[in-house]
Amino acid sequence: MGAVVALSNLLDARQVWRGRAAPLVEGEQPTGWAMLDAALPTRGWPDAALTEILLPADGIGELRLLLPTLARLTRGDRPVVLIAPPYAPCAMGWRQQGVNLQRLEIVDADEKQVLWAAEQCLRSGSCAAVLAWPQQADDRSLRRLQVAADTGRALAFVFRDRKHLANASPASLRLELAGMPHASLWIRKCRGGNTPAQAIPFNQAQRFSGEGWNPMAVMHVVHQHMHGAVDSGLRGNYALEKPSA
Amino acid sequence: MLWACLLLPQLALDGVLRGRADNSPLVLVDGPANARTVVAVNASAREAGLRIGQRLTAAQALLARFEAVPYAAADVARWQQFLASVAYRYSSQVALLPHAIVLEVSKSQSLFGSWAMMEHRLRTDFAALGFRYRIAAAPTPHGAYVLAGMSDGQTALSHQGLRQRLDDVPLGKSRLPAQAIDALPRMGVRRLGQLLGMPRDGLQRRFGAELLQAMDRLIGDLPAGLDLYMPPDAVDWTIELSHEVENVAALIFPLKRMTGDLAAYLSGRDGGVQRFLLKLEHRDLAATEVVISMLSPERNADVLFDAARGRLERIQLPAPVLTVRLIADDLPGFVPAGRDLFDERPANALPFEQLRERLRARLGDRAVYQWGSTIDPRPEHSQRIAAQDDAPLEPRPRPTWLLERPIPLRGALRVISGPERLETGWWDGGDTRRDYYILETELGQRAWAFCAPGEQSGWMLHGWFA
Numbered sequence: 077m078g079a080v081v082a083l084s085n086l087l088d089a090r091q092v093w094r095g096r097a098a099p100l101v102e103g104e105q106p107t108g109w110a111m112l113d114a115a116l117p118t119r120g121w122p123d124a125a126l127t128e129i130l131l132p133a134d135g136i137g138e139l140r141l142l143l144p145t146l147a148r149l150t151r152g153d154r155p156v157v158l159i160a161p162p163y164a165p166c167a168m169g170w171r172q173q174g175v176n177l178q179r180l181e182i183v184d185a186d187e188k189q190v191l192w193a194a195e196q197c198l199r200s201g202s203c204a205a206v207l208a209w210p211q212q213a214d215d216r217s218l219r220r221l222q223v224a225a226d227t228g229r230a231l232a233f234v235f236r237d238r239k240h241l242a243n244a245s246p247a248s249l250r251l252e253l254a255g256m257p258h259a260s261l262w263i264r265k266c267r268g269g270n271t272p273a274q275a276i277p278f279n280q281a282q283r284f285s286g287e288g289w290n291p292m293a294v295m296h297v298v299h300q301h302m303h304g305a306v307d308s309g310l311r312g313n314y315a316l317e318k319p320s321a
Numbered sequence: 322m323l324w325a326c327l328l329l330p331q332l333a334l335d336g337v338l339r340g341r342a343d344n345s346p347l348v349l350v351d352g353p354a355n356a357r358t359v360v361a362v363n364a365s366a367r368e369a370g371l372r373i374g375q376r377l378t379a380a381q382a383l384l385a386r387f388e389a390v391p392y393a394a395a396d397v398a399r400w401q402q403f404l405a406s407v408a409y410r411y412s413s414q415v416a417l418l419p420h421a422i423v424l425e426v427s428k429s430q431s432l433f434g435s436w437a438m439m440e441h442r443l444r445t446d447f448a449a450l451g452f453r454y455r456i457a458a459a460p461t462p463h464g465a466y467v468l469a470g471m472s473d474g475q476t477a478l479s480h481q482g483l484r485q486r487l488d489d490v491p492l493g494k495s496r497l498p499a500q501a502i503d504a505l506p507r508m509g510v511r512r513l514g515q516l517l518g519m520p521r522d523g524l525q526r527r528f529g530a531e532l533l534q535a536m537d538r539l540i541g542d543l544p545a546g547l548d549l550y551m552p553p554d555a556v557d558w559t560i561e562l563s564h565e566v567e568n569v570a571a572l573i574f575p576l577k578r579m580t581g582d583l584a585a586y587l588s589g590r591d592g593g594v595q596r597f598l599l600k601l602e603h604r605d606l607a608a609t610e611v612v613i614s615m616l617s618p619e620r621n622a623d624v625l626f627d628a629a630r631g632r633l634e635r636i637q638l639p640a641p642v643l644t645v646r647l648i649a650d651d652l653p654g655f656v657p658a659g660r661d662l663f664d665e666r667p668a669n670a671l672p673f674e675q676l677r678e679r680l681r682a683r684l685g686d687r688a689v690y691q692w693g694s695t696i697d698p699r700p701e702h703s704q705r706i707a708a709q710d711d712a713p714l715e716p717r718p719r720p721t722w723l724l725e726r727p728i729p730l731r732g733a734l735r736v737i738s739g740p741e742r743l744e745t746g747w748w749d750g751g752d753t754r755r756d757y758y759i760l761e762t763e764l765g766q767r768a769w770a771f772c773a774p775g776e777q778s779g780w781m782l783h784g785w786f787a
Contacts (some may be wrong), residue, residue, distance in 0.1 A: 108386050117388065132764055133764050133766060133787070134722070134766075134787065135722055135766040135767070135768070135784065135785025135787040136764065136765060136787065137767075137787060138787050139721040139722070139787040140721070140786070143721070154673075155673060161722075162722070163722035163723060163724055163725075163785065164692070164704070164722070164723050164724075164725060165692060165719055165721065165722065165723070166700075166703075166704070166719055166720050166722060166723035166784055167692040167693060167694035167704035168694045168703060168704070168714075168715045168719040169694075169718075169719035169720050169721040169722075169723070169784070169786075170631075170721060171694060171714060172714065172715065172718065172719055173721070177691060177692055177693060177694075178691065178708065178709075180691060180692070181677070181689055181690070181691060182689070182690055182692065183680055183684065183688055183689050184684065184685070184687070184689075184690075185684050185688065186684075189683065189684055192683070193683075193684065195677060195679055196676060196679060197680075198556065199671075200671035200673070200675075200676040201670030201671060202670050202671055202672060202676055203673070203676075228670070239631075251448060254765070255762075255764045255765020255766055256763070256764060256765040257765075258765070259765060261409040270669045281723065313731065
């Protein structure tokens with residue numbers, strides 16, 4: 077005792093941890109939804125990490141949320157893997173959203189193997205993103221996926237029922253989708269930032285713009301208007317903010 | 322010319338030992354049933370005092386528990402053939418000598434580097450396969466054979482060097498005809514150098530042309546006259562298990578050896594394997610067959626092992642297994658996958674092909690696939706499992722989830738858009754006449770459903786705009 081050590085020396089020697097987390101790097105994984113990007117601390121999906129998406133029911137918009145990202149990723153070298161999806165992906169529907177099906181691999185796995193297959197794909201480092209629909213996932217298995225995603229530098233998405241919201245999760249990002257009264261998106265947990273207090277509107281119309289934009293889909297809108305099959309929801313929302321490119 | 326010789330002093334014992342994971346005392350025995358003698362002992366048996374040449378009864382008196390395996394000459398020949406196929410990777414001129422393999426390496430040096438580097442590679446390969454060996458190199462195959470018999474690692478790069486080394490070799494190790502070796506020491510000729518310096522016509526008169534021919538081959542005055550080894554075009558290997566195996570887990574070790582051997586054999590002939598068969602033979606029942614078929618030819622030991630193990634672990638053994646047999650007769654050429662120099666994947670990434678094989682091995686051969694769209698307008702036939710996808714893009718909106726078969730949809734529904742009339746399929750009897758609508762359910766899901774034309778009731782759900 078007695079020796080006085082200047083605080084600045086200690087700090088310079090980096091022997092004292094100052095309780096400030098490492099600065100978040102702004103990711104290179106934009107979601108394709110401008111308002112969601114703006115709300116997330118990484119300005120996009122947390123890179124090489126697990127994202128948990130909670131749904132009240134299948135078909136609520138879980139793919140709409142991801143298709144801009146998948147369209148972008150399937151243009152790269154590494155494939156995107158779907159593990160045990162609840163339905164068959166409709167090839168034409170995905171192509172209309174700009175997804176390159178040649179980089180989309182579907183893996184059929186029974187309940188017990190879903191998490192194993194997801195972990196293998198994530199850990200291998202040869203997949204850009206892995207989407208899994210596990211029936212039985214617990215904290216431990218999700219943590220394994222989180223570690224595997226980090227090892228393999230891949231995006232991991234796990235789709236689960238909304239009832240799991242009450243349980244804690246090791247995922248870096250938890251999103252909850254709601255269909256009623258209007259389509260919206262809640263950020264329930266995001267590592268490195270505070271969760272926003274209100275939902276993010278999540279509109280059907282944005283499907284036709286941004287990353288997954290394709291002229292054929294717009295032609296369809298025009299076509300429908302010409303035939304008088306007026307789609308008020310579509311036209312009403314069409315002027316809304318476009319997602320970021 | 323530079324010939325390398327791999328002398329395999331314990332081929333029979335190594336062949337037996339590499340099939341088992343433990344290191345319990347083991348001897349090979351040979352001879353008539355009433356006078357069995359020990360012909361080879363492993364390390365732990367030697368520690369217990371067992372020696373080559375002992376009677377089996379004497380050995381049993383020394384050690385209570387050890388395993389005695391009969392010596393099988395056919396197995397020795399098979400292992401030698403196998404090792405020749407491994408050596409074939411380094412040279413097209415490979416020949417078999419008793420307990421040894423010789424290969425010509427000077428022409429392969431531009432590919433594999435100097436002899437020192439090739440020696441290192443050969444040592445790594447043979448050590449990995451679990452065989453003991455001695456390596457020597459000399460300008461003639463018989464010269465290398467003699468040097469390998471002297472000690473490990475002898476190298477003579479020139480004819481003079483070979484001659485110098487041979488001069489000191491005792492006649493007993495010269496591998497010359499036995500008749501001459503018996504007679505010459507009685508004449509005071511004890512070293513090879515003395516023999517090589519003797520007048521030739523005298524030798525010919527006394528021992529015939531055979532001795533001179535062998536001497537000339539040894540120092541390279543005559544061509545070696547070896548039959549070159551040709552690798553077989555199919556693999557059919559059998560491992561006899563030491564006991565009856567009832568559990569698949571106990572088959573993993575022999576399987577790893579077999580797939581490792583297969584990989585070594587395949588890289589020797591620069592080929593791959595796309596489909597191979599494991600036959601697990603039982604005492605009474607028909608053999609259990611496990612087919613391992615892969616999407617593309619492979620020859621990586623890990624991939625082959627993964628693929629075989631995944632499929633093996635899914636079967637139920639009906640009875641204990643006595644032998645494991647590996648048959649591979651479809652051995653296509655192997656084209657290594659090209660990889661980008663500036664690859665965006667992490668450094669230790671597993672290639673996707675390997676990942677796919679691993680998934681298929683555990684989940685089933687049809688578990689990993691891609692969808693491609695067809696030009697059929699009926700949603701049931703609008704896609705198939707295929708890698709290519711060249712159908713034109715559909716201008717009308719299509720859902721993102723497609724149900725395999727439509728199911729009734731009830732509840733409060735709101736029509737968002739439609740109808741889209743589908744009236745088609747007359748050509749194959751699958752006539753379809755439907756109006757498709759996009760509906761919104763109570764939960765806010767967008768459904769793609771159809772009903773009979775003009776009815777707007779009795780909805781059948783066919784997809785989700787998820």
